[in-house]
Amino acid sequence: xxxxxxxxxxxxxxxxxxxxxxxxxxxxxxxxxxxxxxxxxxxxxxxxxxxxxxxxxxxxxxxxxxxxxxxxxxxxxxxxxxxxxxxxxxxxxxxxxxxxxxxxxxxxxxxxxxxxxxxxxxxxxxxxxxxxxxxxxxxx
Amino acid sequence: xxxxxxxxxxxxxxxxxxxxxxxxxxxxxxxxxxxxxxxxxxxxxxxxxxxxxxxxxxxxxxxxxxxxxxxxxxxxxxxxxxxxxxxxxxxxxxxxxxxxxxxxxxxxxxxxxxxxxxxxxxxxxxxxxxxxxxxxxxxx
Numbered sequence: 421x422x423x424x425x426x427x428x429x430x431x432x433x434x435x436x437x438x439x440x441x442x443x444x445x446x447x448x449x450x451x452x453x454x455x456x457x458x459x460x461x462x463x464x465x466x467x468x469x470x471x472x473x474x475x476x477x478x479x480x481x482x483x484x485x486x487x488x489x490x491x492x493x494x495x496x497x498x499x500x501x502x503x504x505x506x507x508x509x510x511x512x513x514x515x516x517x518x519x520x521x522x523x524x525x526x527x528x529x530x531x532x533x534x535x536x537x538x539x540x541x542x543x544x545x546x547x548x549x550x551x552x553x554x555x556x557x558x559x560x
Numbered sequence: 561x562x563x564x565x566x567x568x569x570x571x572x573x574x575x576x577x578x579x580x581x582x583x584x585x586x587x588x589x590x591x592x593x594x595x596x597x598x599x600x601x602x603x604x605x606x607x608x609x610x611x612x613x614x615x616x617x618x619x620x621x622x623x624x625x626x627x628x629x630x631x632x633x634x635x636x637x638x639x640x641x642x643x644x645x646x647x648x649x650x651x652x653x654x655x656x657x658x659x660x661x662x663x664x665x666x667x668x669x670x671x672x673x674x675x676x677x678x679x680x681x682x683x684x685x686x687x688x689x690x691x692x693x694x695x696x697x698x699x700x
Contacts, residue, residue: 430674430675431675448639458592459599462648463635463639492599493600501588533569533645547597
């Protein structure tokens with residue numbers, strides 16, 4: 421058998437208040453939706469605005485074709501390899517396509533890194549927020 | 561309407577060969593499995609060994625309770641906020657619990673950061689590997 425090192429960091433659940441705070445200023449997360457062969461998990465640019473997460477995609481993207489008006493998840497995390505610590509937040513909600521006339525004017529903060537016609541605005545209003553934080557390991 | 565900046569980086573699909581190369585030396589990824597309320601997406605320590613991804617978890621974890629012998633996904637990515645570039649790889653497979661006597665001796669490379677009884681070894685043999693790379697944006 422392999423050697424198991426048990427001196428790891430403590431994993432603690434985050435309260436929703438803390439999850440909201442961590443989502444503020446987020447630029448990148450991963451959107452996931454179920455498929456028969458296993459969930460799709462795709463990095464996307466995100467922004468938190470008025471209690472919802474927004475993203476922009478192409479009208480022909482897999483997200484638009486497969487995931488609209490269905491339960492999806494958005495995962496955001498931060499990992500520090502040096503201290504072996506980090507946190508993650510998982511947002512459950514439904515991906516809703518928002519018509520351009522209903523997109524808030526101040527959503528210009530939502531920059532999308534890849535080029536392309538990202539004219540489809542998707543809003544995810546969280547129905548559940550969970551998260552966990554991993555403290556740095558204590559060395560024996 | 562919002563101002564749309566179209567000078568983004570180019571998003572290109574990765575070949576399986578490149579995906580394998582990116583998985584080498586990986587320490588952290590996200591395991592995802594379907595649930596009615598939206599996929600679970602959980603960061604985990606991973607290691608690639610002999611063409612399979614391995615992770616260790618607690619026997620009572622949600623992963624063991626909900627995701628064994630079902631299609632799951634593992635997502636690994638690297639994001640550079642400064643240059644707005646990065647890559648991601650998505651592995652599809654089935655999560656298979658491996659009895660301790662069948663765990664390869666040299667799997668001690670699989671360190672788990674959180675403390676706890678991570679005595680359940682899970683192997684995911686990829687059935688599909690896809691990925692994409694986002695090049696740095698060109699400035700106009």
